[in-house]
Amino acid sequence: MKKLWVGLALGLISLLPAQNQEKTLYLKSGEKITGTVKTETDSTVTLSTALGMITLRKDQIQPDRVTITLKNGDIVEGDLLQETPDSFVVRSGLGILTIPGDAIERVDFLRASEQQGRSGSNPERWYFSDERLIDLWFDPTGFPLEKNVFYISGFSAAYGFSDRFQVSTRWASWVVGDLNFRPKWMVLKTGGIQKMQALSIGGHFHQRGLPELKWRRESWQEWNRWAEYDQAGNFLSGDTSRNPETQTMWLRIGEDFSLVSFQDTLYLPDGNYQVTSGQYADYSSDFGPFTSGNKPWEELFIAYTLSKLKTSGQGRINYNLGASFIFYPGEPVLSRYYAGLDYDARPNLKLIFSVFYDEHYIPIYMDAGRDTHFGPVFTDVGFIYAKDEHWRFGLHFQRPTIALYYKF
The missing domain is CATH 2.30.30.100 (SH3 type barrels.)
Incomplete structure (x- = not known):
């Protein structure tokens, strides 16, 4: 898998235009x-x-x-x-x-x-590519959608109410009752063709559900013991000295988690009885109406983009910085910091590179069920291709690896 993505990255770099075009x-x-x-x-x-x-x-x-x-x-x-x-x-x-x-x-x-x-x-001379990114995959840029532009993908949709304000939603979450919306407001924009800067703020407000791709590491003690006694209560046999075992697992932020202690008694035909006792973890990510994911929560973000015309005069390089903060009831603030750039290789092709710091993220190539320490610094590489004025297709390393959306 890693070799595949290294090959993809090298292939994308090979698409960069030469200096003497x-x-x-x-x-x-x-x-x-x-x-x-x-x-x-x-x-x-x-x-x-x-x-x-x-x-x-x-x-x-x-x-x-x-x-x-x-x-x-x-x-x-x-x-x-x-x-x-x-x-x-x-x-x-x-x-x-x-x-x-x-x-x-x-x-x-x-x-x-x-x-x-x-x-x-004119594909031979262009200052702007066919696509201006509003997100580096999950992380916002400083730019919103243009006025009266609408896009829809398999998971989300957005509309630009003005050149400075948009609202998006993750409509796929509606099926579990999470009516959510994500406003984004560009509070500052300066500069011109050679160099421009944009700063946006916003948030994502959820009625319920669990934060996407956010995990926490939990450890607990589990044990199971049994013993057999005669009718007078005298110990006959059993395993009462078994030491507790430490279990560790990554659970999604918002999953219900509790330790359950139990003790069961079984009466045998000869009059003796067995006692079984222990402790185990009970956790669930069920989206039912009375289980995990029933709490409203929100995410706030700030994003900055510096957009420069390339020295060749063909397209732009956009430098992006930002941070997001998730506030979920009963959890500490979940922060994420990121930096990235999107590079206009062709009018219809953007190359995207990013690095982010996230203590609660698990990469696609890791198993959340293992006692493993992840990150917390990760990188991503990919591209967005504009097939025409409406269709966009993207591929990148981190989950979800495929992006497909329609703009009009």
Whole structure:
């Protein structure tokens, strides 16, 4: 299993783009040239191509067509005449506009079509991938869902009420009566295309049920003794000196657990009698109405994301930090701290790496029934692939290993 995931990680790393990526330039003459940019001045650009070194005047090059979404919701589309870290100059239907970088929410490049002008997204130049993560699997990022976007998976669903606020739920838990909801509010967002920061807070509020993937280590003494006595109560035989045995097991947070002592008497045909006594553990994770999982509980979290445009100008690297705290009745506060990054390898492919500290987590390759000490530091690696504008598929190392959801 470990070799399989190491192979997967190496395979994902191999997908990372090279530093000297090829660039395709569309000329006003209708020609198209692909090569690696070697030098660039204010008036010319030199490419290494299959035809050799080619130097082009910039006035020969058809400007990139862009759609710029501003932070106030306005949208500008036109030819990109000039781009600096601080501003974009665009020739649009409104004239030539200089748009400050800190006023821009998103820039999308459009693809050139030789017959029909420009249409569709441009896979050769992109600042943002097809998917902006709201969670690193279970751990929140600083970003919520976009406004009016809805997603549903086999376990959960979410809706973006605004660009700063979303509500999600683990609808699969409804079948056991756990009506739960998870609001997330982005309280801070700063920066622009080159670098932006987001900070979100939220919580997950449950009517009942047990916290997912949270365990505690329990130890107890078990023993079982018996003895036979005659009618007068005199000891005849038995095992009354057996020492208690220590049992250790990982139980889910919220499982009922108690020690039960017993003593049974059995009368024999000859008038003698046997006495059996002992102690054992009684625990249950049953979701019945009068057993484990009937207490309301909540989780609070805070998440921060620093999103930077890659030096290649193709996609982003997002650095994430956060912490979550579960408050379950009768248990200490269950804390979890995490850090991770998601890397845009392609417009439709994100690579995800994370590390987290969790004293109550059991990895997929360990047996909870054994007397084993886990962690408490774990790592995870995986990817999210956008098949199209709706379907998303993911695979990662820690449980649950597969993610599949639909966005619209």
